[in-house]
Amino acid sequence: MTLQLRVYVPPHPLIKHWLGIARDQSTPSTLFRSAMVELGRWLTYEAVRDWLPTMDMDVQTPLSPCPATFVNPEVPIAVIPILRAGLGLLEGAQTLLPLASTYHVGVVRNEETLEPSVYLNKFPEQFHPETRVLITDPMLATGGTIVAVMEDITQRGIDPALVRIISVVAAPAALKKLGSAFPSAIVYSAGIDPELNEKGYIVPGLGDAGDRTFGT
Numbered sequence: 001m002t003l004q005l006r007v008y009v010p011p012h013p014l015i016k017h018w019l020g021i022a023r024d025q026s027t028p029s030t031l032f033r034s035a036m037v038e039l040g041r042w043l044t045y046e047a048v049r050d051w052l053p054t055m056d057m058d059v060q061t062p063l064s065p066c067p068a069t070f071v072n073p074e075v076p077i078a079v080i081p082i083l084r085a086g087l088g089l090l091e092g093a094q095t096l097l098p099l100a101s102t103y104h105v106g107v108v109r110n111e112e113t114l115e116p117s118v119y120l121n122k123f124p125e126q127f128h129p130e131t132r133v134l135i136t137d138p139m140l141a142t143g144g145t146i147v148a149v150m151e152d153i154t155q156r157g158i159d160p161a162l163v164r165i166i167s168v169v170a171a172p173a174a175l176k177k178l179g180s181a182f183p184s185a186i187v188y189s190a191g192i193d194p195e196l197n198e199k200g201y202i203v204p205g206l207g208d209a210g211d212r213t214f215g216t
């Protein structure tokens with residue numbers, strides 16, 4: 001049986017709302033940044049449901065003993081923002097995952113070949129094999145960048161089945177490439193758009209997510 005990449009577009013009104021704000025070209029950079037924070041928060045909320053490790057313990061309420069469930073602080077959680085644009089989603093993710101470690105990776109696309117090259121890598125030599133990984137990358141366009149990052153982290157001990165990727169807009173080309181290389185990872189995206197233009201931008205998309213986040 002071949003595994004098929006799972007891609008979820010959560011049908012949540014807040015996710016739709018902030019995606020609409022992000023798509024609108026008249027949205028100023030300050031509001032675009034807010035949209036990224038909110039999308040980071042709500043997509044993380046959706047992505048961690050079956051992924052965040054929990055533990056059961058008894059607590060004492062003011063009235064009686066009671067079973068309770070907590071996030072297990074022993075299991076390492078890593079958030080990986082792919083610079084630059086992935087930083088926009090990071091803040092929202094961190095509000096829900098305060099115990100996570102953040103490992104930055106910077107990837108730039110060659111404008112002509114669209115091939116990714118890594119210019120910053122803060123990964124440890126080796127990750128703990130149980131580490132849960134949340135990657136933030138708002139635009140999954142050709143798939144070159146996300147696959148390069150997945151190749152790197154899996155070589156450092158990450159189980160691809162423990163990886164969740166949050167994105168704002170994904171294109172079929174990226175999902176196909178990711179699905180062929182790492183079908184056990186799971187993607188949560190606010191939207192899926194049909195195509196890329198000749199420069200590798202997602203259409204209709206939202207433009208350059210890094211430029212719009214940082215006002216450049």
Ligand code: URA
Binds near residue numbers: 085200202206208209
């Ligand atoms: N990166 C972006 O910022 N936008 C796209 O449409 C594709 C890649």
